[in-house]
Amino acid sequence: xHSRVMVFLLVICxxxxxxxxxxxxxxxxxxxxxxxxxIAAGTTxxxxxxxxxxxxxxxxxxxxxxxxxxQNDSYSFTxxxxxxxxxxxxxxxxxxATITVK
Numbered sequence: 793x794h795s796r797v798m799v800f801l802l803v804i805c806x807x808x809x810x811x812x813x814x815x816x817x818x819x820x821x822x823x824x825x826x827x828x829x830x831i832a833a834g835t836t837x838x839x840x841x842x843x844x845x846x847x848x849x850x851x852x853x854x855x856x857x858x859x860x861x862x863q864n865d866s867y868s869f870t871x872x873x874x875x876x877x878x879x880x881x882x883x884x885x886x887x888x889a890t891i892t893v894k
Contacts, residue, residue, distance in 0.1 A: 814838060817889070819847050819861070819881075824889035833874055833893050840866040850882040857882075 812834035818825045820842040829837065839849050846860040849867055855877065858867035871877070871893045881887035
């Protein structure tokens with residue numbers, strides 16, 4: 793029984809998908825970090841701008857869009873459905889990243 797529990801915990805911890813709760817994406821040096829985030833449905837992602845320039849978070853499908861975030865501002869969105877969600881900074885469109893919800 794004890795070994796089954798250990799195997800179960802190992803599988804859960806190594807799945808690479810954050811459990812529902814909160815995940816953080818930092819904006820620094822005109823980039824999102826991390827650029828690819830894997831989360832469980834129900835997880836809230838919080839973006840925090842560490843750059844001295846304003847940035848936004850705008851999904852390609854229009855599901856979410858932040859206002860311009862000044863330095864140390866943050867924006868959050870809760871992902872309640874599965875899918876792959878690509879987003880950019882609408883001020884600096886070369887900044888691109890992806891949230892994958894499983």
